[in-house]
Amino acid sequence: MIISVTLKRAFTGGLTAASALFGISASFAQEFIAGDPIGAVNEAGVRVPMSTNVKVYGSFHFSESCTFDPERNLILAMNNGERGDGTENDGFVSLINPDGSVHTPKWIGVTRDGLELHHPLGSAIRNGVLYTVDVGHIRSFDLATGRPLKSVAVPGSTILNGIAVTDDGTVYASNTRNPELVYKITNDDEVSVFAEGAPLNVPNGVAIDTDGNIVVVNIDDNAVITYNLEGEVVKIEHAAEGGNDGVVVLPDGTKYVSSVRYGSVSEIKPGQEAFIIASGVPSAASMCYDSVQHQLVIPMNPNYSLAFIPL
Numbered sequence: 001m002i003i004s005v006t007l008k009r010a011f012t013g014g015l016t017a018a019s020a021l022f023g024i025s026a027s028f029a030q031e032f033i034a035g036d037p038i039g040a041v042n043e044a045g046v047r048v049p050m051s052t053n054v055k056v057y058g059s060f061h062f063s064e065s066c067t068f069d070p071e072r073n074l075i076l077a078m079n080n081g082e083r084g085d086g087t088e089n090d091g092f093v094s095l096i097n098p099d100g101s102v103h104t105p106k107w108i109g110v111t112r113d114g115l116e117l118h119h120p121l122g123s124a125i126r127n128g129v130l131y132t133v134d135v136g137h138i139r140s141f142d143l144a145t146g147r148p149l150k151s152v153a154v155p156g157s158t159i160l161n162g163i164a165v166t167d168d169g170t171v172y173a174s175n176t177r178n179p180e181l182v183y184k185i186t187n188d189d190e191v192s193v194f195a196e197g198a199p200l201n202v203p204n205g206v207a208i209d210t211d212g213n214i215v216v217v218n219i220d221d222n223a224v225i226t227y228n229l230e231g232e233v234v235k236i237e238h239a240a241e242g243g244n245d246g247v248v249v250l251p252d253g254t255k256y257v258s259s260v261r262y263g264s265v266s267e268i269k270p271g272q273e274a275f276i277i278a279s280g281v282p283s284a285a286s287m288c289y290d291s292v293q294h295q296l297v298i299p300m301n302p303n304y305s306l307a308f309i310p311l
Contacts, residue, residue, distance in 0.1 A: 034146040035110035037095075037103050059094045059105040063299040065123045065246070065286035066096075066306065067130070069143065073292050074103055077299060077306065078120040078132055091117040091134065093146070098293045100308060108146040115148055122163035122173070122206065122286050133160035133173050138185050152189045162206035162247075162286060164214065172214050174203040182206065182216060182227075195231050199223050205247040205257070205286055217244040217257055224257060224268065239266035240274045246287035248296065258284040258298055265296065265309060281307050 038050040050056070062080040069076060074095045081090030092109025096102060109117060117139065120132040129149065130141040136157050140149040154160060158177040165171050169187035172194060180203055181196035194214070202219040209215050213234060214227045222242040226235040243261025250256075255268040258281070265278040265287075283301035290297055298307040 032114050032145070032147045033111045034108065035104050035106040038105065055099075055101040057101055058304070059096070059102045060299070060304045060306070061092070062301055062304065063094075063285075063306065064121045064301060065132075066288040066297050066299055067123045067125050068288045068290045068292075068297070069125060070291050073098060075288065075290065075297055075306070076107075076123065076125070076130065078123045079109075080119040080121075081117075089116055089118055091120045093117075093120070093130075093141075096306065098290055098295070100306060108141060116151060121159075121161050124163050124165045126165040126169070127167065129165075129169075131163055131165050131171060133163050136160065138163070138171050138173060152185055152191070154183055154185065154191055157183065162204050162216070162245075164206040164208045166208060166212070172206050172208075174206050174216060176202055176204055176219065182214070195227055199225050199233065199236060204245050204260075207247045207249045207255075209249045209255075210251060210253050215247055215249060215255065217247045219243055219245070219261070222274075224255060237268050238274060239268065240264060240276045241266065245285045246298065248287060248289045250289065256287070256289070256296055258287045258296075260285050260301070265298070278307075278309050 039047050041047045063077045066075050066077045077094045077096055079092045081088045092106045095104035095107045118135045120134045123132040128143045130143050132139050136154055138152045157175050160173050161176040162174040171185040173183045175181050180200050182194045184192050184194035201221045203216050204219050205217045207215045216225045222239040224237040224239055228234050239257040241259045241262045241264045243259045244257050245260035246258035248256045253270040257266045260283055263281045263284055264276045266274040267277045268274045282303055285299045285301050287296050287298040294311050296309040
C-alpha cells in the first residue's frame with residue numbers, strides 16, 4: 001500500500017530556484033501529490049516507516065534509464081507505463097537506495113493530478129531539475145518535490161531517446177527512429193536540429209564530457225561520437241561492441257558505454273582502446289553514474305531490474 005502526502009508549498013511565494021528559472025505562474029497552482037518512502041498504517045491508524053531491518057527490491061516497470069541525485073544519495077529510475085497508443089499517462093519515477101533497495105516505489109506518479117508522464121526514456125539532472133524525454137516532449141520536474149515544471153513539444157520527433165543537459169538548461173536529445181538526429185532545445189524552448197547524418201547511426205545515449213562537448217553513442221555500430229557546441233564532430237572513439245544505449249563520462253574523462261543489444265559495458269580511457277569491464281547484462285539500457293558509491297547503475301528494460309557495477 002502506498003500512502004501519499006500533500007505537498008503544501010504553493011507557487012505564489014517560496015518558489016524554488018528551479019521553479020523560478022522556468023517562470024512558473026500562480027495560474028498553474030494546484031495540489032501536487034508525491035509518493036512517500038515505504039511505510040504502512042498500523043492498527044492504531046498511525047503511518048510508520050518501514051523498519052530498518054527490512055529491505056525491499058524491485059519497483060520497476062520497463063525502466064529504461066536512471067539518474068543519480070548525490071544530494072539525497074538516491075537513484076531515480078524512470079519507468080514506462082503500459083505500452084499502447086501513447087495516451088495512457090501511467091509512467092512513473094521510483095527512488096532507489098544505492099544498494100538497490102527501494103526508497104519510494106512511486107515518487108512521481110503516485111497520482112496523476114497535475115502530471116503527464118507516459119513512457120519516459122532518457123533522463124538527466126541539472127541544477128535542481130529532473131529532465132526526461134517522453135513521447136515527443138521534453139518534460140522537467142522540480143528535483144526537490146517532484147512537481148512538474150514544464151513540457152516542451154519537439155515537432156517532427158519520432159522516438160526521443162537519450163538526453164543530456166548543460167548548466168544553462170539547454171537540452172540535447174537523440175531521436176532514434178527516422179529522422180535519426182540530435183535535437184537542441186534551449187531554455188526558452190527553441191527547438192532546432194543539432195546534428196544529423198553520418199556518423200550518426202541510430203543514435204541513442206547522450207552525455208556531456210568534461211570540456212562541455214556533446215557525446216552520442218549509436219545502436220547500429222560501436223561509434224562514440226563527440227561534437228562541439230557548434231555541432232562539429234571533434235572525435236570518434238569506439239566501444240568494444242556495438243548496439244549501444246547508455247553513455248557516462250566521468251570527471252577524469254573516462255567513458256563507459258552500455259550495449260543494450262549485446263549486454264556488455266565498455267570502458268574507454270582517454271587516448272586508449274576500449275575494453276569490456278562487464279558482460280552478460282541483458283538489455284543493458286541507459287545507465288547512470290553513482291558518484292558517491294562510485295558505481296554504475298544500469299536499468300535492464302524488460303527484466304524490470306537494475307544492475308550495479310562497482311568501479
